[in-house]
Amino acid sequence: MSKTDPVIIIVEDELAIRKFLRTGLRCEGFTVYEADTGKRGIIDAGTRKPDLLILDLGLPDMDGVEVIKAIRKWSTLPIIVLSARSQEQQKIDALDLGADDYLTKPFGIGELVARIRVALRHANRKEQSLSNDVLVTGGLKVDLNKRLVSVDGREISLTPIQYRLLAVLAKNAGKVMTHRQILKEVWGHPYQDNVHYLRMYMSQLRYKLEIDPTQPQYLVTESGLGYRLKTKDE
Helix, strand or coil: CCCCCCEEEEECCCHHHHHHHHHHHHHHEEEEEEEECHHHHHHHHHHHHCEEEEEEECCCCHHHHHHHHHHHCCCCCEEEEEECCCHHHHHHHHHHHCCCCEECCCCCHHHHHHHHCCCCCHHHHHHCCCCHHHEECCEEEECCCCCEEEEECCCCCCCHHHHHHHHHHCCCCCCCHHHHEEEEHHHHHHCCCCCCHHHHHHHHHHHHHHCCCCCCEEEEECCCCCEECCCCCC
């Protein structure tokens, strides 16, 4: 394998799933290491310097959210969570603590690879200068420096709150943002539980940006969790 291959650590206790992930990801050009416990995953995250971590929430030695909390004390490493369908609150907790994305079991390797590439691009963008902070996805363009928004070349007028909402999603394009994360960023900590505010302004934003607000191309709902601004490669 090339030294420039992105390095991924899989933290998963089920051997069959690790084998499935290892085989699929290596075929896609990733260097893969495996850990079958949370403690081992935390150690490997620090010693192997991976580009991304794939984390199962149901580990034998500790809760997956504790792994996220431990890693987030010293690293912004992209983390994609694997979860069972019945663990919605755990998914919310994981995202609130700093996970970048999640996949519900069962899932296909193609979908996982797409999510990995989005997470890696997002991590790379965070390292770039703000002078390059322009998001283009489909016909939507968000220039965070000039505070300009356009769709298919037509400038869109937004209220200050509508712009702040879009800016938060644009800065985290491709990443699932929970209701609480968005509310804290846009309205502040006292409003973090006022989901009706968010839904109202998201509806307004979709009306201005989407061809069909009921079938959004850009501002997609992650059911029960929050929202994601889709990137052009999703």
